[in-house]
Amino acid sequence: MNKTTISTVGQFVGQEVKIGAWLANKRSSGKIAFLQLRDGTGFIQGVVVKAEVGEDIFLKAKNLTQESSLYVTGIVREDERAPSGFELTVTNVDVIHEAVDYPITPKEHGTEFLMDHRHLWLRSKKQHANMKVRNEIIRATYEFFNKEGFVKVDPPILTGSAPEGTTELFATKYFDEDAYLSQSGQLYMEAAAMALGKVFSFGPTFRAEKSKTRRHLIEFWMIEPEMAFYEFEDSLKVQEEYVAHVVQSVLKNCKIELNALGRDTSKLENIVAPFPRITYDDAIKLLHEKGFDDIKWGDDFGAPHETAIAETYDKPVFITHYPTSLKPFYMQPDPNNDKVVLCADMIAPEGYGEIIGGSERIHDYDLLAERMKEHDLDPAAYQWYAELRKYGSVPHSGFGLGLERTVAWICGAEHVRETIPFPRLLNRLYP
Numbered sequence: 081m082n083k084t085t086i087s088t089v090g091q092f093v094g095q096e097v098k099i100g101a102w103l104a105n106k107r108s109s110g111k112i113a114f115l116q117l118r119d120g121t122g123f124i125q126g127v128v129v130k131a132e133v134g135e136d137i138f139l140k141a142k143n144l145t146q147e148s149s150l151y152v153t154g155i156v157r158e159d160e161r162a163p164s165g166f167e168l169t170v171t172n173v174d175v176i177h178e179a180v181d182y183p184i185t186p187k188e189h190g191t192e193f194l195m196d197h198r199h200l201w202l203r204s205k206k207q208h209a210n211m212k213v214r215n216e217i218i219r220a221t222y223e224f225f226n227k228e229g230f231v232k233v234d235p236p237i238l239t240g241s242a243p244e245g246t247t248e249l250f251a252t253k254y255f256d257e258d259a260y261l262s263q264s265g266q267l268y269m270e271a272a273a274m275a276l277g278k279v280f281s282f283g284p285t286f287r288a289e290k291s292k293t294r295r296h297l298i299e300f301w302m303i304e305p306e307m308a309f310y311e312f313e314d315s316l317k318v319q320e321e322y323v324a325h326v327v328q329s330v331l332k333n334c335k336i337e338l339n340a341l342g343r344d345t346s347k348l349e350n351i352v353a354p355f356p357r358i359t360y361d362d363a364i365k366l367l368h369e370k371g372f373d374d375i376k377w378g379d380d381f382g383a384p385h386e387t388a389i390a391e392t393y394d395k396p397v398f399i400t401h402y403p404t405s406l407k408p409f410y411m412q413p414d415p416n417n418d419k420v421v422l423c424a425d426m427i428a429p430e431g432y433g434e435i436i437g438g439s440e441r442i443h444d445y446d447l448l449a450e451r452m453k454e455h456d457l458d459p460a461a462y463q464w465y466a467e468l469r470k471y472g473s474v475p476h477s478g479f480g481l482g483l484e485r486t487v488a489w490i491c492g493a494e495h496v497r498e499t500i501p502f503p504r505l506l507n508r509l510y511p
């Protein structure tokens with residue numbers, strides 16, 4: 081007997097196979113039952129014909145309850161109507177564990193109900209597809225940076241510093257000392273870049289941000305590359321090549337999942353480098369042309385502004401050279417205008433907003449010390465960071481891509497809560 085999985089049945093066309101699975105859904109009549117089966121690798125329909133399997137097996141199949149686990153045996157058939165291209169003609173079912181009253185029935189459920197049952201909701205087809213796309217983005221990330229000669233470096237989660245400002249920190253005790261959950265691994269990645277040249281991190285970051293929007297999580301995952309000797313524009317080139325690689329990888333390797341999500345993939349096919357660039361100054365002018373009279377130079381952009389700017393383009397767009405006053409202490413000023421900094425936010429199309437924040441970093445010791453003072457940072461906590469500018473300092477740049485916002489954009493997801501297995505949101509720590 082060929083024991084296999086749903087994603088690999090294609091090698092057994094015409095043969096009998098045995099699959100461990102769960103019943104996702106079922107419909108049946110007096111003579112035939114259609115079992116929607118899943119096994120974690122994918123979904124397939126099992127057809128049970130009473131005249132072929134006999135009364136006993138047919139009744140076992142007909143009486144299966146949603147999310148019961150079972151071993152199903154059947155003949156693999158090609159079927160071009162099936163998303164996976166295959167179907168099973170069932171010859172036997174053996175129930176492993178009967179699920180009684182599974183709470184997430186095929187009818188519509190409210191968001192809070194689904195979130196309270198996230199540990200089960202994950203099993204549904206669209207959530208399964210989101211997680212498979214997330215996995216592909218992670219795989220393509222390692223593929224890209226390994227190919228480009230970057231070294232994976234893991235910054236600490238428990239830190240004593242706050243690169244992105246001290247207003248959104250999760251404080252904890254580190255024995256007798258105050259510590260924070262990492263907001264960004266950047267500062268440590270800069271140290272790593274001085275040792276290893278081109279580095280990248282991938283890990284969880286935490287922001288005690290009281291924002292209840294479809295783009296904000298409390299705990300989210302970030303990819304943070306950092307590159308010694310790379311100036312601002314060099315970094316933008318890496319960013320657009322990386323994002324283009326990720327999008328094209330998902331299009332190539334997640335066709336079934338994007339189909340299950342009903343994603344209009346034509347909007348992703350042209351995501352290739354280079355991406356357009358617009359300065360903050362020009363973005364302000366564009367917003368005024370679009371009727372956003374309330375925005376003035378020096379204001380930060382909110383979601384409506386980013387969406388209005390992005391809808392002018394059919395690719396992600398870099399907004400560059402923001403006012404110095406809007407940005408963190410470490411950003412390198414524009415040598416031609418110290419009122420703006422050499423930074424860029426990458427704004428995704430279709431209203432998905434900022435997916436990347438990045439900049440060239442200040443590499444002059446005295447200027448960094450001046451900025452740290454302006455931002456009222458504790459010199460002791462950042463002494464190590466300033467020291468990077470004492471011993472062979474070099475121009476360097478880096479960025480942070482938010483994984484969940486990127487997954488949301490590529491999947492066409494309504495909310496970032498569907499792009500992470502167990503979302504941490506304002507007022508949600510369960511399950």
Ligand SMILES: NC(=O)C[C@H]([NH3+])C(=O)NS(=O)(=O)OC[C@H]1O[C@@H](n2cnc3c(N)ncnc32)[C@H](O)[C@@H]1O
Nearest residue numbers: 264266296297300304434435436437478479480482
């Ligand atoms: N190494 C670096 O240069 C990164 C830099 N220190 C940094 O943290 N930039 S960022 O604050 O814009 O955050 C980067 C990205 O991180 C994502 N991000 C940022 N905040 C969130 C929240 N709250 N939820 C989900 N995603 C979030 C979003 O895509 C941002 O563009």
Ligand SMILES: [Mg+2]
Nearest residue numbers: 425434436437
């Ligand atoms: Mg940002």
